[in-house]
Amino acid sequence: MVYGAIEAGGTKFVCAVGDEKGHIIESIQLPTKTPDETMPSVIDFFKRYELKALGIGSFGPVDVNKESLTYGNITSTPKPGWRDFPFARTMEQALKIPIGFNTDVNAAALGELTHGAAKGLGSCLYITVGTGIGGGAVVRNNMLQGLSHPEMGHILVRRLPSDSYIGKCPYHGDCLEGLAAGPAIEERWGKKGADLAGQPEVWELEAYYLAQALMQYILILSPEKIILGGGVMKQSQVFPLIREKLNELNNGYIALPELADFIVPPGLGDQAGITGALMLALAAE
Amino acid sequence: MVYGAIEAGGTKFVCAVGDEKGHIIESIQLPTKTPDETMPSVIDFFKRYELKALGIGSFGPVDVNKESLTYGNITSTPKPGWRDFPFARTMEQALKIPIGFNTDVNAAALGELTHGAAKGLGSCLYITVGTGIGGGAVVRNNMLQGLSHPEMGHILVRRLPSDSYIGKCPYHGDCLEGLAAGPAIEERWGKKGADLAGQPEVWELEAYYLAQALMQYILILSPEKIILGGGVMKQSQVFPLIREKLNELNNGYIALPELADFIVPPGLGDQAGITGALMLALAAE
Numbered sequence: 001m002v003y004g005a006i007e008a009g010g011t012k013f014v015c016a017v018g019d020e021k022g023h024i025i026e027s028i029q030l031p032t033k034t035p036d037e038t039m040p041s042v043i044d045f046f047k048r049y050e051l052k053a054l055g056i057g058s059f060g061p062v063d064v065n066k067e068s069l070t071y072g073n074i075t076s077t078p079k080p081g082w083r084d085f086p087f088a089r090t091m092e093q094a095l096k097i098p099i100g101f102n103t104d105v106n107a108a109a110l111g112e113l114t115h116g117a118a119k120g121l122g123s124c125l126y127i128t129v130g131t132g133i134g135g136g137a138v139v140r141n142n143m144l145q146g147l148s149h150p151e152m153g154h155i156l157v158r159r160l161p162s163d164s165y166i167g168k169c170p171y172h173g174d175c176l177e178g179l180a181a182g183p184a185i186e187e188r189w190g191k192k193g194a195d196l197a198g199q200p201e202v203w204e205l206e207a208y209y210l211a212q213a214l215m216q217y218i219l220i221l222s223p224e225k226i227i228l229g230g231g232v233m234k235q236s237q238v239f240p241l242i243r244e245k246l247n248e249l250n251n252g253y254i255a256l257p258e259l260a261d262f263i264v265p266p267g268l269g270d271q272a273g274i275t276g277a278l279m280l281a282l283a284a285e
Numbered sequence: 286m287v288y289g290a291i292e293a294g295g296t297k298f299v300c301a302v303g304d305e306k307g308h309i310i311e312s313i314q315l316p317t318k319t320p321d322e323t324m325p326s327v328i329d330f331f332k333r334y335e336l337k338a339l340g341i342g343s344f345g346p347v348d349v350n351k352e353s354l355t356y357g358n359i360t361s362t363p364k365p366g367w368r369d370f371p372f373a374r375t376m377e378q379a380l381k382i383p384i385g386f387n388t389d390v391n392a393a394a395l396g397e398l399t400h401g402a403a404k405g406l407g408s409c410l411y412i413t414v415g416t417g418i419g420g421g422a423v424v425r426n427n428m429l430q431g432l433s434h435p436e437m438g439h440i441l442v443r444r445l446p447s448d449s450y451i452g453k454c455p456y457h458g459d460c461l462e463g464l465a466a467g468p469a470i471e472e473r474w475g476k477k478g479a480d481l482a483g484q485p486e487v488w489e490l491e492a493y494y495l496a497q498a499l500m501q502y503i504l505i506l507s508p509e510k511i512i513l514g515g516g517v518m519k520q521s522q523v524f525p526l527i528r529e530k531l532n533e534l535n536n537g538y539i540a541l542p543e544l545a546d547f548i549v550p551p552g553l554g555d556q557a558g559i560t561g562a563l564m565l566a567l568a569a570e
Contacts, residue, residue, distance in 0.1 A: 076540075123431035135505070140427045146408035146507040151539060155501050156443055171538045216440050220420070220505045222431040253456045254436060255361075 003285075004046045004054035004095075005277035007104055008087070010079060010131060013038060015045045018278045022115040027274065034081030035090075043094045054091055055100040055280025057107025057273050060134070062087070064102055064149050072101045078170075100280030104128075104273050105136030106143040106150075108229065108266070111276025113138045116267030118225040125223035126272065127152070128230035129210065133177040137221060144221075153177040157212040160205065180209040182232050193232050206232070207241035214242065214263065215249045218256070229266040239263065288570075289331045289339035289380075290562035292389055293372070295364060295416060298323060300330045303563045307400040312559065319366030320375075328379045339376055340385040340565025342392025342558050345419070347372070349387055349434050357386045363455075385565030389413075389558050390421030391428040391435075393514065393551070396561025398423045401552030403510040410508035411557065412437065413515035414495065418462040422506060429506075438462040442497040445490060465494040467517050478517050491517070492526035499527065499548065500534045503541070514551040524548065 002025060007014040009032065016027035030041050046054065061077065063070045072088025088101040102110075109118075109126035118124035118138075125137045135152030137144040144150055154175045167174030168184045178184060185193045189202055196202045214226060228239070243259040256262055266272040287310060292299040294317060301312035315326050331339065346362065348355045357373025373386040387395075394403075394411035403409035403423075410422045420437030422429040429435055439460045452459030453469040463469060470478045474487055481487045499511060513524070528544040541547055551557040 139424050139429060139431060142425045142427070144424060144506070146424060147503075147509045147542070148507050148539070150507050151504045154538065155504050156497065158441055158443055171536060212441065216501060217505060218432075219436045219440050220502060221429070222433050222435050224432045251456060253439065254433070257432070 001052045002049055003278055003281035004049065004051045005274050005281055006042065006054070006056045006058075006091075007107070007273040007277050008032070008056065008058040009104060009273075010059050013042060014274045015042055016274050016278065017046070017049050017051070018275075020282055022111070022275050022278055024271065024274065024278070032079075035085050036081070039090060043091070046095055051095065051097055051281075053098040053100065053281040053285040054095060055107070055277040055282070055284060056087060056091065057102060057104040057277040057280065058087055060103050060149065061151070062101070062103055062149065064145050072099065098284040100277075100282075100284030102143055102145075102280055103134070103136055103149045105134040106138075106145070107136065107276030107280055108272040109136040109138045109227070109276065110143055110279050111268055111272045111274070112225075112227050112266055113141075114279050115275055116272055117227050117264050119267070121224040123221075123223050124225040124227060125217055125221060126227045126229065126266075127213075127217075129181060129228065129232040130230035131182050133181045133230075135217070137223060139221065152213075152217065153181070155213060155216055157209050160208055163205065176209060176213050180206055180213075180232075185232065193235060197235060197237070203235060203238045203241055207238050207245050210238070211242045211245035211249060214246055218250075218254060226263045227266050227272070228263065229272055233265060236265070239265070286337045287334055288563055288566035289334065289336045290559050290566055291327065291339065291341045291343075291376075292392070292558040292562050293317070293341065293343040294389060294558075295344045298327060299559045300327055301559050301563065302331070302334050302336070303560075305567055307396070307560050307563055309556065309559065309563070317364075320370050321366070324375060328376070331380055336380065336382055336566075338383040338385065338566040338570040339380060340392070340562040340567070340569060341372060341376065342387060342389040342562040342565065343372055345388050345434065346436070347386070347388055347434065349430050357384065383569040385562075385567075385569030387428055387430075387565055388419070388421055388434045390419040391423075391430070392421065392561030392565055393557040394421040394423045394512070394561065395428055395564050396553055396557045396559070397510075397512050397551055398426075399564050400560055401557055402512050402549050404552070406509040408506075408508050409510040409512060410502055410506060411512045411514065411551075412498075412502075414466060414513065414517040415515035416467050418466045418515075420502070422508060424506065437498075437502065438466070440498060440501055442494050445493055448490065461494060461498050465491055465498075470517065478520060482520060482522070488520060488523045488526055492523050492530050495523070496527045496530035496534060499531055503535075503539060511548045512551050512557070513548065514557055518550060521550070524550070
């Protein structure tokens with residue numbers, strides 16, 4: 001018996017089948033078009049297997065409240081066609097199996113806690129820095145949720161006084177995502193992050209904002225491990241800069257582990273999210 | 286059979302005996318001097334009862350990690366005599382009963398969730414604004430902890446450009462506590478908060494900083510209820526100002542409940558902490 005997993009992102013869907021140990025047996029990638037275009041291929045892929053359960057880690061915002069009538073829906077996304085899409089219900093009706101459902105980043109945190117960089121711990125934080133900035137967490141072995149799921153990418157950070165960039169977040173302008181996600185990097189410097197690898201000032205500024213955000217997350221959540229994934233974090237030169245700036249901000253206040261072990265890339269690489277979605281399937285069974 | 290509870294604050298200890306429903310049968314208050322001066326009276330009080338268990342909600346920082354050798358200790362406090370004081374162990378050796386131990390604010394959050402303003406919910410945030418600013422939370426029915434307990438009072442907020450006050454936090458200068466706790470109010474305005482009730486500019490500024498902090502807590506933790514206690518929050522005129530400024534900051538981004546029901550004073554009044562400590566005793570039994 002095997003389990004299904006979907007990592008639904010804004011640009012692509014990863015669909016996979018795997019086992020209870022987190023091994024991926026087969027996976028496909030599909031572009032995220034509209035639900036009418038994308039979902040039939042997703043369903044066809046899973047129909048080829050006899051699955052025990054399916055886990056979905058989805059781009060958000062989503063409704064993760066099991067008591068809600070719209071549980072399992074994507075909610076107020078600006079993405080054409082996906083607003084109010086009943087994601088979990090669509091898959092349940094198609095496959096007639098239990099469905100686990102959460103955000104892509106909560107799923108990634110769960111994946112890293114179960115099989116990745118936070119294995120054996122009771123808590124971790126997973127931050128993705130890419131087209132947007134999102135955060136998920138496991139707290140005392142449960143994915144973090146309350147009123148809804150976290151929206152950690154939109155916290156306010158103090159601006160570097162010499163940084164006059166206006167910010168790119170459509171809701172908040174210069175929140176963390178507006179100052180430090182991929183599109184902000186591109187708009188501020190005129191090139192994509194991958195093409196700015198050799199310009200240290202780009203990564204100094206990036207680290208300035210990300211370290212501030214991590215300090216807030218630490219003060220509020222006290223995670224045992226912080227995992228930084230997403231496209232921007234492929235620029236691995238930013239990790240030591242973030243650690244250095246976090247050390248300055250903390251100023252000895254919180255007793256932190258060795259930062260090289262505490263702030264790390266995903267142990268599962270690009271498979272954190274899909275592995276977490278597989279773990280959501282196990283939990284849903 | 287009854288339970289014991291201690292709410293250990295920086296200026297006073299509340300010791301109480303109560304039942305499993307959270308009713309306080311008897312309580313005393315003692316000034317917080319040194320452990321040698323304070324603890325014998327605390328122990329004498331509880332020795333008069335046959336207790337099933339004792340719960341302690343303590344000022345911090347404390348060690349809440351049950352795997353740690355120093356679990357139940359107060360750790361790096363500047364308070365004379367209390368640094369490295371083995372609080373839980375001292376009480377266990379004196380009373381020979383199970384001891385529950387956590388921060389005063391995590392205990393207050395638990396008290397409010399069990400019997401106060403957040404009754405029936407799975408999560409809440411409790412913030413105290415007084416001599417310092419501290420935060421505790423319950424997340425999915427567990428008190429929030431990970432690497433350690435939260436230190437939410439020390440997050441950075443953006444300064445009002447016209448506010449030139451340097452900040453009073455000995456570690457961070459102008460973090461939230463440094464800008465908005467009772468001593469900062471007194472130093473900035475030259476009088477204690479209670480004597481500034483009629484000066485709206487004081488509370489506008491206070492709300493400016495507290496609303497920013499709440500916005501960060503909401504984005505990161507997504508609590509179902511936010512409870513604001515402590516001496517400064519007795520100035521109830523600040524609640525509507527905080528709600529108004531939070532509404533502006535949120536700008537419709539997160540779907541929040543009616544703010545008058547979402548951001549509230551403690552349902553248990555000044556008994557949130559001691560009631561929570563009693564619930565810690567029940568959980569320790």
